[in-house]
Amino acid sequence: MADFTLYYWPLPFRGQFIRAVLADAGAAWDEPDADAVSDIMSRDPAQQPVPFMAPPMLVDRSGVAVAQMPSILFHLADRFDLMPAEPQLAALTTKVVNDANDVLDEITLNGGQKMWTDDSWAEYRPRLQRWMAIWEETAHRHGSGDLLLGGDAPGLADLTTAVLWFTMADKLPVLDELLRDSAPMVHAMSHRLMEGPALRRMRQDTDARFGDAYCGGQIEKSLRAALKSG
Amino acid sequence: MADFTLYYWPLPFRGQFIRAVLADAGAAWDEPDADAVSDIMSRDPAQQPVPFMAPPMLVDRSGVAVAQMPSILFHLADRFDLMPAEPQLAALTTKVVNDANDVLDEITLNGGQKMWTDDSWAEYRPRLQRWMAIWEETAHRHGSGDLLLGGDAPGLADLTTAVLWFTMADKLPVLDELLRDSAPMVHAMSHRLMEGPALRRMRQDTDARFGDAYCGGQIEKSLRAALKSG
Numbered sequence: 001m002a003d004f005t006l007y008y009w010p011l012p013f014r015g016q017f018i019r020a021v022l023a024d025a026g027a028a029w030d031e032p033d034a035d036a037v038s039d040i041m042s043r044d045p046a047q048q049p050v051p052f053m054a055p056p057m058l059v060d061r062s063g064v065a066v067a068q069m070p071s072i073l074f075h076l077a078d079r080f081d082l083m084p085a086e087p088q089l090a091a092l093t094t095k096v097v098n099d100a101n102d103v104l105d106e107i108t109l110n111g112g113q114k115m116w117t118d119d120s121w122a123e124y125r126p127r128l129q130r131w132m133a134i135w136e137e138t139a140h141r142h143g144s145g146d147l148l149l150g151g152d153a154p155g156l157a158d159l160t161t162a163v164l165w166f167t168m169a170d171k172l173p174v175l176d177e178l179l180r181d182s183a184p185m186v187h188a189m190s191h192r193l194m195e196g197p198a199l200r201r202m203r204q205d206t207d208a209r210f211g212d213a214y215c216g217g218q219i220e221k222s223l224r225a226a227l228k229s230g
Numbered sequence: 231m232a233d234f235t236l237y238y239w240p241l242p243f244r245g246q247f248i249r250a251v252l253a254d255a256g257a258a259w260d261e262p263d264a265d266a267v268s269d270i271m272s273r274d275p276a277q278q279p280v281p282f283m284a285p286p287m288l289v290d291r292s293g294v295a296v297a298q299m300p301s302i303l304f305h306l307a308d309r310f311d312l313m314p315a316e317p318q319l320a321a322l323t324t325k326v327v328n329d330a331n332d333v334l335d336e337i338t339l340n341g342g343q344k345m346w347t348d349d350s351w352a353e354y355r356p357r358l359q360r361w362m363a364i365w366e367e368t369a370h371r372h373g374s375g376d377l378l379l380g381g382d383a384p385g386l387a388d389l390t391t392a393v394l395w396f397t398m399a400d401k402l403p404v405l406d407e408l409l410r411d412s413a414p415m416v417h418a419m420s421h422r423l424m425e426g427p428a429l430r431r432m433r434q435d436t437d438a439r440f441g442d443a444y445c446g447g448q449i450e451k452s453l454r455a456a457l458k459s460g
Contacts (some may be wrong), residue, residue, distance in 0.1 A: 045360075045367035052320070053329070053364060064318045068328040069299065075321040088294045091282070091305040097284070098298040099333075109342045130275075134283060137275035 001061070004029035007037045008056040010214045012167050012206055014104060015056050019195075020163045023202035024154065025080040063192040070097045077156040084149065084155060089148050093157040096148075100164040103131050103192060103207045104215075106170070112219035121226035125178075132182035135199060152190055161186060170194075170203075171214035174227050210225035231291070232356035234259035235268045238286040242397050242436055243445045244284050244299045244334060250393045250424075252382065253304060253432035255310040300327045306388040314385060321379050326368065326378075330394040333361050334445075335379045337398070342449035352454035353407075362412035365391060369415040378421055391416060392423035400424075400433075404457050 004022060006029050008015030015031075039053055045051035047204050049059050052067030053123040058075070060067045066075050076096065078085040084090050106127070109116065118125075139161075142148035148157050165186055169176035193199065213221055215226075234252060238245030245261075262270075269287055275281035279289050282297030288305070289295045296305050297435050304324065307313040338348065346354075354453050355440070369391075372378030378387050394417055399406035410417045423429060428460050444450055 021274040045364045047369075048367075050325070051364040051367040051371075052325075053361065054330070055232070064321055066321045066325055068325045068332075070328050071321055071324040074324050076316070078317055087305070090308070091294055091296045091301055094304050095280070095296055095298045095301040097281075098300050098328075100300075101328075102283070105335070105340070109336070110343065113340065113343060121441055131283065134275045134281040137278075140276075141281075 002028040002030040002226055003061050003168040005059040006031050006056060007058070009037060009216065010210055011213050012106075012171065012210060014101075016055055016167050016206065017069060017100070017160060017163045018058060018072050018076070019202055020159050020199055021076045021080070021082070021156070022199045024159060025076070025082075025187065026198065027080075046094045046196075055186070057061055057197075070101055073097050073156060073160065076193035077125070082154075082156040082159070083227040084148065084157075086146070089142070089157075089213050090144060092138070092148050093155065093160075096135075096157045097160050099134070103128075103164060106131075107223070108219050110216045112217055115218060116226040117222070118226055118229045128175075129182045132165075132179055132186065135165070135186045136183035138187070139183075140191065143185060150185075154193055158189070158193060162199075164190075166190040168214070171212060172227055179196065195208065232258045233291050234258040235289040236261050236286060237270055237288070239267060239446065240264055240440055241443050241446045242401065242440060243338075244269070245281065246397050246436065247299060247330070247390060247393045248286055248288060248302050248306070249432055250389050251306045251310070251312070251386070252289065253428045254389060255306070255312075256428065257310075266359070288443055300324070300331055303386060306418065308396050312313060312384075312386040312389070314378065314387075319372070319387075321374065322368070322372065322378055323382075323390075326365075327390050328388045329361070330390050333358075333394060337363075337453065338445045338449050342447055344457040347450060347451035347452070348456055348459045351453075358405075359408065359412045362386075362395075362409055362416065365395070366413035366414045369413075369419065373415065378416075386421055388419070392420040392429075394420075396420040396424040398444070401442060402453070404455055 004027060006015065006018055008031065040048060041055060049065035056069055056072055058072045063198040064075060066072050071104055083093060139149045143150045149161060165179055169179050194203065234257060236245065236248055271277060271285060279295035280297055286299055286302055287297040287304045294305060296302050315321060369379045373380045379391060395409055397411050424433065
């Protein structure tokens with residue numbers, strides 16, 4: 001019996017962060033299918049393990065159920081000792097996670113509220129580069145000394161960073177070059193971390209299940225079309 | 231000299247959560263004007279106190295600078311002992327904060343990416359009611375025993391809940407009735423908390439500075455127009 005049950009769509013995107021933390025910790029989890037995810041999401045809040053709006057939602061056999069990607073990650077960081085003890089670095093870790101969540105919102109135009117066009121992508125691109133520069137500066141300031149990123153044992157900030165940027169560049173390869181140019185340290189550490197044995201195995205599993213899908217839906221189609229033209 | 235400097239627009243919205251936690255803790259803070267906020271936000275990441283995309287950003291004289299509304303709240307909760315010790319309740323507290331952040335995104339159509347129309351508001355309204363129902367169920371489950379909401383000393387979940395729903399209903403009064411009908415416990419606790427002396431003084435100050443403004447901009451105009459018709 002698995003330690004955790006992850007309710008998420010059959011896609012990388014937000015779910016991949018949680019899978020990576022579980023895999024890195026050597027935890028076993030199962031993932032109900034999309035029908036089960038739809039079912040639990042649309043129940044009356046009184047009938048949900050935790051009252052929640054949208055996946056991801058994680059049930060921990062220890063008795064905790066929690067939704068919201070950042071909150072699930074904080075809970076797992078607590079379970080698996082992935083949060084820095086130093087308050088400033090803990091605060092920065094939560095910022096990295098919330099930043100990642102924002103980047104995911106932006107790159108999907110908030111769950112596909114609009115579709116990407118060549119023009120809107122061209123307009124957005126410098127902002128994506130600014131996000132990359134924000135990450136690179138964070139790695140620059142905290143890649144040694146007050147260590148947030150790049151230590152021997154990856155913490156939540158490392159795992160979040162690696163999943164965000166590696167997955168995006170892996171599934172949308174034209175962005176790998178943009179990342180390497182805009183944030184070379186982040187590019188290198190993301191590749192290194194995701195190519196370690198536990199995370200490589202996790203990716204082999206999700207690649208087998210989800211193929212090349214990134215965020216899914218019409219928004220992914222429009223994103224791929226805009227990246228091709230751009 | 232103030233203990234904290236809060237960089238945020240001259241509006242309640244996301245900033246109000248941080249002001250409320252600071253006011254509740256009896257902390258002193260200052261708020262640079264909108265030009266200073268624009269200036270620090272648009273600097274190269276290397277020239278920012280913490281590399282960040284958008285306000286709110288808080289500088290703590292203890293040496294920490296942090297951005298992202300949820301992260302600032304977690305940092306202050308750590309400083310002022312507002313986070314429950316029990317891991318499940320700490321996880322739920324972070325969920326409440328991230329849920330609040332999502333509601334703010336939704337009610338502004340993600341910073342005004344589109345404008346509200348009568349039709350889009352009518353379509354959205356049941357989802358806002360579902361958020362309210364999610365909060366009410368959380369209060370129902372954790373309003374006694376495993377106490378998350380409604381204890382004698384308000385924690386971060388209480389403060390976040392109260393600021394989210396009270397401010398929305400106070401600035402957009404037609405939503406006060408919707409909240410009372412959909413989430414009576416949350417309505418009552420939000421009013422009770424925001425009417426205590428420290429938070430009342432904070433609101434008198436922000437009302438004097440910002441008037442009736444809620445989220446500001448064209449999106450607030452379109453929201454008010456849709457609420458008037460609906």
